[in-house]
């Protein structure tokens with residue numbers, strides 16, 4: 001019987017695995033990941049992490065590996081004005097460092113974070129089973145039994161559900177959630193700037209949905225561009241996403257030639 005079985009090998013599941021195994025090396029820890037072995041390498045997304053999270057990655061011993069890919073966020077502007085408005089009142093700004101040499105947040109490509117977490121899992125002897133999903137779950141009191149899509153059954157003392165926003169395990173455990181549909185959809189992609197972004201991040205909470213531009217290494221930024229479902233983002237011409245006239249992107253940006261894989265997402 002395992003001590004701990006983590007369902008979901010995203011950065012949350014992997015962080016739980018590393019934290020537990022480092023604190024209690026005698027425990028047997030495994031991770032179940034539905035996606036095939038190398039699927040994570042194709043993830044085009046990037047995530048903003050706050051200073052407490054980079055400190056956690058430092059404690060895991062992997063921050064040195066991630067830092068070369070991590071863009072410090074030097075300034076964050078949050079507003080509900082449009083990028084084209086002549087006067088843009090700001091709700092909230094953050095800047096500076098939480099301590100000497102530690103900015104309040106970083107932007108990190110998911111590939112860098114998940115890759116480093118996977119390396120440390122391997123070094124700690126944490127098995128990651130790929131291409132199998134948890135399909136059934138039984139609570140037997142002191143243990144739990146998990147059925148996998150390949151028909152195998154695993155017993156464990158503790159199951160941790162890290163299977164994402166639409167967690168099947170949460171449903172199987174009867175944990176209720178309240179959800180509603182914002183009627184929005186959008187694109188997530190990477191753009192390259194013509195002028196230095198200087199580590200600035202902007203989030204515009206527009207009536208049609210949020211628009212965020214978050215700095216990455218290499219003078220690029222991660223773009224999250226939401227709009228009411230069925231409409232073009234931010235009421236712009238279709239070519240604006242390619243950097244044409246009327247683009248809401250500020251400072252001037254064009255799609256990054258290294259990333260031509262817009263990732264569709266649904267806000268929830």
Ligand SMILES: Cc1cc2nc3c(=O)[nH]c(=O)nc-3n(C[C@H](O)[C@H](O)[C@H](O)COP(=O)(O)OP(=O)(O)OC[C@H]3O[C@@H](n4cnc5c(N)ncnc54)[C@H](O)[C@@H]3O)c2cc1C
Nearest residue numbers: 008009010011012013032033034035047048133134163164
């Ligand atoms: C547009 C957008 C921008 C965002 N930006 C940020 C940001 O800047 N910073 C930030 O912190 N967060 C951000 N988030 C939120 C962030 O993406 C999530 O909080 C994060 O991905 C959650 O990680 P996770 O490991 O729990 O889930 P996921 O990354 O969804 O991983 C879940 C894993 O579980 C696996 N899985 C699912 N079901 C099963 C099953 N039955 N059996 C086995 N495996 C299974 C999946 O294959 C997947 O690998 C953003 C989200 C969106 C949509």
